[in-house]
Amino acid sequence: MSVPTQSPTSSSIDSNYEETLEPSDTFLRRHVGSNADRIQEMLQAIGYKDLESLIGDAVPANIRLQKSLDLPKPLGEYALQKELKKIVSKNKIFRSYIGLGYNSCITPPVIQRNILENPGWYTAYTPYQAEIAQGRMEALINFQTMVTDLTGMEIANASLLDEGTAAAEAMTMLFNVKSESQGKSFFVSQSVHPQTLDVIKTRALPIGINVVVGSFKKMVPSTDFFGAIVQYPSSDGTIYDFSEFISKLHDVGAKTIVAADLLALTVLKPPGEMNADVVVGSSQRFGLPLGFGGPHAGFFATKEEYKRSMPGRLIGVSKDSQGKPGYRLSLQTREQHIRRDKATSNICTAQVLLAVLSSMYAVYHGPKGLKQIASRVHRMTTLFATGLEKLGYKILSKPYFDTIRIELSKITSAEIIRYAEDKEINLRSISQHVISVSLDETTTLSDVQDLLEVFNENKSLHFSLADLSKKEEWVIPEILERKSDYLTHPVFNSFHTETEMLRYIRRLEAKDLSLTTSMIALGSCTMKLNASTEMYPVTWPELSNIHPFVPENQTEGYRKLFGQLEKWLCEITGFSEVSLQPNAGSQGEYAGLLAIRNYHQSRNDNHRNICLIPISAHGTNPASAVMAGFQVVAVNCDENGNIDVADLKKKAVEHKNDLGALMVTYPSTHGVFEESIVEICNAIHENGGQVYMDGANMNAQVGLTRPADIGADVCHLNLHKTFCIPHGGGGPGVGPIGVAEHLAPFLPGHSLIENGSNNSQWAVSSAPWGSASIVVISWAYIAMLGFEGLRHSTKLAILNANYVAKRLETSFPVLYKGNKGLVAHECILDMRGFKKTSGIEVEDIAKRLIDFGFHSPTMSFPVPGTLMVEPTESESKEELDRFIDSMLCIAQEIKDVESGVLDKADNPLKNSPHTAEMVIGDSWNHPYSRERAAYPLAWLRSRKFWPSVGRVDNVYGDRNLICSCIPMEQYT
Structure with a gap:
């Protein structure tokens, strides 16, 4: 054994001292996919020596952020959990019988653990x-x-x-x-x-x-x-x-x-x-x-x-x-x-x-189980109502199911509410002498006892629940009772044990490709890491068991989270205020446009109803504009995919007296940092309009530039994209809006609860803070990355996109490029030429990617016949290379079709995707091998994802619409 000849010097200890005290679970290295060596390899492949040089060329100098953002120092994953637990513990979990369409219920553990908390589903x-x-x-x-x-x-x-x-x-x-x-x-x-x-x-x-x-x-x-x-x-x-x-x-x-x-x-x-x-x-x-x-x-x-x-x-x-x-x-x-x-x-x-x-x-419960739950809720309610009548109260709502309105004669609602608070119970006050109570699946006999004691001024009852239960237990009149059957399909009558339910859930999960399988490089959709640390708190009782209309003093933890997240999002975007209420990107668009509309109307500019929208815009933009009362005027794009500035200025001047807004996505929907964006915003403002920025591509902005600094007046943020709330298979989404100071009074509000500094009562979602329980995911994301981590992530997103574009451009032309041939955080690959040379269409390429275990990039949007690729910062160089190699293999297959090596009509692309049943079946009548169908690249042998069905016939489905459960025998 060798022995060191001298002890370490104090200077060598000092040089590493601070580093050794840093937490071992820092989040940045978990979130980004590539380490320093792999980053350098990608930079070399696209011709850059470092990230700063790449970003300097990709992002226009006149919009680059010139300062650090005031964001918290990043927390390690363990520290994050401790800090978050401390905050949410300030929430008070009372038993809530408020109703109004929100009721406590029981999430069966087999469903919570295997779907809600399972990344294979979310x-x-x-x-x-x-x-x-x-x-x-x-x-x-x-x-x-x-x-x-x-x-x-x-x-x-x-x-x-x-x-x-x-x-x-x-x-x-x-x-x-x-x-x-x-x-x-x-x-x-x-x-x-x-x-x-x-x-x-x-x-x-x-x-x-x-x-x-x-x-x-x-x-x-x-x-x-x-x-x-x-x-x-x-x-x-x-x-x-x-x-x-x-x-x-x-x-x-x-x-x-x-x-x-x-x-x-x-x-x-x-x-x-x-x-x-x-x-x-x-x-x-x-x-x-x-x-x-x-x-x-x-x-x-x-x-x-x-x-x-x-x-x-x-x-x-x-x-x-x-x-x-x-x-x-x-x-x-x-x-x-x-x-x-x-x-x-x-x-x-x-x-x-x-x-x-x-x-x-x-x-899981089936029709009998659901009816049993409903019947139990109703009988608990009748038991409670009977007890109230015995106490001398009058029930105003008859017949009822689970909610009763109670008339108070000798006591006020405020007094009842105070008695309820002593027992950590929430009720709904209707007026000074009317109160409402809604029971639910979680209500027990003990709860009914407590409720009756509340109405007895928290004194013991002079009767027992056993005495009450001898009274009438069912008050729904026969004319209102359900006589018809429901949920008769076998799927609702087969999986009532946990074992069978677990297997059914797993069987369905195995048919889906998620981020647990491979990268999902969808342009405009930003499918990146949804970290376990971010997701873990969502089902904590302190977050999940709170009714939306409880008193403010029970939600101190939630309000602190909201306040911090709003402040951070303001700092990231440069805006004055943020509303977290919109519960989807579409609702964010709508809320932002309503803020603009209401602002114009407050200035007696009711006539400002023209909304300019580039033809490259996301399809929800014009739909949102019409919903908000605007008339859409399209703006052309030039041959490079950029907004035609001359056409925009012409239309802005033409509609100067009626111009309400411009809707613009940045970077553009074509995946490019447009150099003229500041000029575009100025042109709108000069003609009396407001600039609405669609935040779909915010993943290319965070830490590098800010919508407000560019010239936007309002921007919606897709927390389910840039800020890591998972897509959940197509929802939930969260789409808050940030606004400049002059638009702050026009943010959405709520009539039932105070949720901000403005007095507005117009709302775009049922709940004051929309999908409140999942905004904690974005809070955790920002808290663990801080400014430098967020900025580095954005740089990596841009690097990864340019790496993919560079390696694929000789086989699949990159449709639009910006300064020095660079793209932003995504790129559009042009597939249109192959139809003429080989008969291969973009759908064939998308379906063939499934055979390689990949979800296709965004198909035919924003340009028909193209694929839009957004790799995000979370994917490693190794995963990017697997995707690139798969695309290059497909390019070779197209060449083989063009040269006649593969049949033009019967080839792996036209027949894709290939199921296991197709490949191992007794019949194989194709001129290419089973091996080429299933294992076109060697690495697939160790990580093959098999689709459960072959290519689905879209036209047949629309002509023969069936949209409910089909008979089980049709599967066999």
């Missing part, structure tokens, strides 16, 4: 590539079936953002399909949840709908009205049969929306049997944690005749290349990109992860 992308999303889509078919069965309707979509949004979308749909003889008035029953009314009013105003609120019993239907909405059961708990009301509306040509409670529908007559036209609501109480308001899956069910007008996504059943059933997104799934300002809605996402969870809740 890191997947929207199922645009059907063949590698069959598991998710089967769960969504289950969701659609669950909704149609329980509501008694004919068709349902794959979820919307929340109940309020679903109601507003339903109103808009009925407005769009109304006859010319119908007026523009829309009736809202006064018993609709107040937060739903807020969202409806917000949506109605810009498009000229007159909202009339009143009693449905006193409403006189006329042709002035095109539609109405009622709540079932009502917000005060009373159950009404709306059959006659709906019939009277139909007599004058008006349609009816029913906002319904899914659990109640297991025992109540479904709205479809009352001839409702649309049924909306939330699936929150089907196993989804309260989460201080979200995320939760809204639902939307309607009649078959409205299937092409229905907003959101629809999962349908088609067949694959082998004639077997295959799920796919149907009809107008991406209609925003097709119809743009003529789209039925700007909704381009769903709440897939939450819809999957609630559908699994129904699968």
Whole structure:
């Protein structure tokens, strides 16, 4: 054994001293995919000596950030958990019986652990590539079936953002399909949840709908009205049969929306049997944690005749290349990109992860289990009501399901609330002498005892619950009882043990490609690491068990998180204030444009309703503009994909008197840092308009430049992209907006709770802070990276994109480039030439990538016949090289088709993807080998992902629309 000849010097100890005291779990090295050596190799490949030189050429000098940002020093992963626990422990977890569409429920552990907390489910992308999303889509078919069965309707979509949004979308749909003889008035029953009314009013105003609120019993239907909405059961708990009301509306040509409670529908007559036209609501109480308001899956069910007008996504059943059933997104799934300002809605996402969870809740419990839960909730409520009457109180809401409104004669609501607080219970005060209580799945006999004691001024009862239970336990009248069957499909009647449920969940998960499988290099979608440290706290009780309308003093932890995150996002964007309320990017766009609209109107500039939008813009942009009351004027792009500045200036001057806004994405949708962006913003401001920046490409800006410094007045941020909230298979999303100081008074507010410095009551989501429980993910991301970490991540995103572009450009031309031939954080690969030379189309390339275990980059957006690649900073050079090698192998296959080595009609690209069943089956009639089909590159032998179906037939699926569970025998 060798012995050192001398001790280490003090200077050598000092030089490493600080480094040795740093935490060993720093996050930056976990978040970015490549170490210093690999970074240098990539830089060398694209001709740069260091990152600073690359960024200096890629990002225009006139927008480069000239200072450090005031962000916290980064925390290690362990320290982050400790700090976060300390903050959220300031929240108080009371038993909440507030109701208003939000109820405590039980998330079955088998579902929580294996879906909600499982990256195999939460890191997947929207199922645009059907063949590698069959598991998710089967769960969504289950969701659609669950909704149609329980509501008694004919068709349902794959979820919307929340109940309020679903109601507003339903109103808009009925407005769009109304006859010319119908007026523009829309009736809202006064018993609709107040937060739903807020969202409806917000949506109605810009498009000229007159909202009339009143009693449905006193409403006189006329042709002035095109539609109405009622709540079932009502917000005060009373159950009404709306059959006659709906019939009277139909007599004058008006349609009816029913906002319904899914659990109640297991025992109540479904709205479809009352001839409702649309049924909306939330699936929150089907196993989804309260989460201080979200995320939760809204639902939307309607009649078959409205299937092409229905907003959101629809999962349908088609067949694959082998004639077997295959799920796919149907009809107008991406209609925003097709119809743009003529789209039925700007909704381009769903709440897939939450819809999957609630559908699994129904699968696990089955129809009998759900009815048992509902019956138990109702009997607990009748037990409580009986006890109240014994105490001398009067029940104002009869008949009821789970919510009762109580008249107080000898005591005030404030006094009852104080007694409840002593027992850590939340109730809803309606007025000085009326209080409301909603029971739920978690309510026990002990809870009922505590509630009755609250109404007995926290004194012991002079009777027992056993005495009360001998009284009437069921108060739903027979005419309102459900007689029809529901959830009769085998999937809802087969997996009621945990063993079977676990296997079913795992079976579906195995059919999906997620970030646990490989990189998902989708342009504009930013599919990067969703770190376990960021995700872990989401299901902590301190975050998940809080009702959205609890008193402010119970949410100190949440409010501290919100305040810090808002401050950090302001610093990152350069804006004055941020609203976290929008619960999707589409809602962020909408909220930002409404802020601009309301600002103009506050200055008596009501006429400023022109919105300039480049033709390269994301499809939701023009749809959002129309929803916000703007008239869209398109701006051309030049041959390099940049905004045609001359055309923009011409149109800005032409519409100078009416110019309201410009919607611009930066870097551009074509993946380039446009040099003229400051000039563009100045031109809009000079002509009286405001600049709305779409934050879809913010991953190329963070730490390098800021929207406000560039000249934007408002920008929405996709927290589910840049700030690491996972996509969840197509939702949840979070789309907050940052605004300049002059727009701050026009941020969204809420009528039920104070959520900011402005006094606005207009809202874009049901909950004050939207999908509150998951913004902690973005808080953790920023807290663990700090300024330098965020900036380094952005640089790596730009490096990775340029590395991919450089290595692939000789085989697949890069369509648009910026300064010195560089791209931003994504690049567009042009596939259009291959159709002429080989018959190979962009879809063939996308499907062939599945055989290599990769999800295709964004296909045919923003340019038809192209693939847009965004590798993000989280992917390693090794993973990038695997993707690049796969693309180069595909390029060689195209050459083989061109040269005749491969048959033009029967080749690996045209027949892709290849399932295991296709490859190992007895019959193989193709002129290329099975090995070439399945293992075109050697590394696939050790990490092969097999798609569960062959190429799905889109045309057949639209012509033969099936959007609910198909008979099990069709699988065999």
